[in-house]
Amino acid sequence: MAALEDLVPHTERANPRTHGLDTASPSQLVQLLQECDLEIFQRDDKATAAEEHMTLFGESTIRLMTDVAAQAKIILENPENNAIVLSGCGTSGRLAFLVAKSFNKLLQDCGRSPCYTYVIAGGDKALITSQEAQEDQPELGSQQLREVTMDKKMILFIGITCGLSAPFVAGQLDMCLADPGRFTAVLLGFNPLSLARTTKVEGWHSSFAQVAERIHSRSISTTTSFLLNPLVGAEALTGSTRMKGGSATKVVLETVFLAAHTALNAGVAVSPSCVRECLLSYEAVHKTTYACSPSIAELVHRCGTSLQQAGHLYYLGWGTLGIVAMIDASECPPTFGADINDVRAFLHGGYQTLGIKEGDVSSKGQQFFLSHEDFKKNILPCLTDWDTVILIFTGDDDQLEVRCFAETIRARSPHISAIVHASSEQHLRGELESLFATIVKVTWPTISSHKMDHYLKIFHWELSTKWILNAASTGAHVAKGKVLHNFMVDLKVSNKKLFERALGILQKFTGQPRKECLKALLRCIYETEEISEETSNADISRHIQVIAHKEKVVPTAMVALLCDCSVTEARRLLSERRVIRDAIEHCLDLRRERTPIV
């Protein structure tokens, strides 16, 4: 019989390496993230024998990526009439956007028409702020896919869902399967098929697993469907697929499309060796980035201090590195239950640089203010000593402009840091460097001036930036006490996947059966001690709507369970400690005292 842990999807498993994440020093934390990120590139021989193992470098993965690249090449041969659509929810959708944007630029640079497009659950505003609830809607997914492909002859659709779980993507895949004459469907994720989500999608005909199964069975006999699901190991912060899942998504997509474009330009077939070489180059990015571990740890320390003191983190980025920063910032509210103002990103050139379908959406509210000018106007005048500003740029950016901006900020606060990428030949001016209290300077080998190499270089810099910022924002929230061991206990329960995760966390830390945990969660959601039969049996979507307006629901339920007390009492106990982790540890201690081990 399978052990209980074997039934948990890989993307939801606790990584044994990071059990002590919550008490790690900044340098230990960076070391742990380095080890976890390296697991993305593990080889087959290191995978456990019991798994249906398929690692990134595994032969079957490379073959599959080559086959998908060959399909992409066919589409690219007629970009006016065909389309490559990348789609996902949350981080997966944001990366779909970024990759589509990059490859359209590459096409235009080669004098061809752009043919990549993206779909993200929640629309363009989900690129900037989290809109997690739409992840649960399969019909919305298919409707949006229909809209972007209406006038297209042949479509390569890649549905990204790290957990093999998002109903939004299931709806789109289902639509592709129904029209194999036009659509080639690729499902990209990081769980074995056997661990795809089996719960029935509310108001729909199938579960995600059933759709994934159909993709898989069709992939055996045709080239209209592919299941690309290498294993990359558990996340450092349990379930936080924005981290390794997101990084692996970026690596896989960019490798596939670079291989397709290379073959197209050379007029040859896509080769597995090109795919392999590209993957190896991404593996080297890991080494180059984490060679800067001491300065990354310094940055993590500074960011942690800021959030601990109720300060803010402000990312000010240039080019696509600024978009990577924007993605990192947008993930903090759903991942850490953070306030939207805790971590904010501003992009050089604002909406013009971003280039989204809906154009400038800043009129939707101040959380959509995005440009460096917006930062200067709205944030700079109120910057405090507890805030940290991080400038993110490269040796290709205008150093004079960066310096002027840095000086303006420096005049208000000494807490200005930088993440800089430059080739070994590019030198930062000393006067610019001296403006930063902390600087993560990533130095890269010089590359050829070939167009493809230029793009690959930018992709590498983006991934490196992603790793550094993921470390900064995760480390800062760990320092703020949001994490218990390697579980985020104050998550925002904004969709069904997160509802399930919340129940799992409650079960794990309280040792109570699922039924009791559900009852406690509902008591906290509805702020009542008596849960009616009707509420108990209501659809999860109803609970999620109510949670949207509540704070600290999961920690409150956990305290109520651990201390066997009312919701009001649990809220009072939580408010006695500034740090959630301390409050829960205290309750765990109290419980241990009450029930001594005999």
Ligand SMILES: O=P(O)(O)OC[C@@]1(O)O[C@H](CO)[C@@H](O)[C@@H]1O
């Ligand atoms: O579909 P996936 O790729 O597994 O998860 C999508 C996603 O939105 O879900 C999480 C929150 O719901 C995010 O961290 C993540 O980006």
